[in-house]
Amino acid sequence: MLLLHPKDIACRQAVELITDYLEGTLSRRDRRRLEFHLRGCPNCSAYLEQIRTTIRVSGSIQADDLTSEARQELVDIYRRWKSE
């Protein structure tokens, strides 16, 4: 179990919420929480942009397209950004 700074936990939660955010399935409350986090966090904003670009390139994104491996890959990319 990794020990994470509270800020990182917020980012991890944001990353998990972004897919639902893009699918429009977030509750209004979670949506507001995520948008608030994105405004203050360039890393998560960049991550969101990355996924938006992927969606533009591939035409669409389905829940089935985001396998757990793909999701993990995105989280790994995100972690690399964080460590730079």
Ligand SMILES: [Zn+2]
């Ligand atoms: Zn963040």
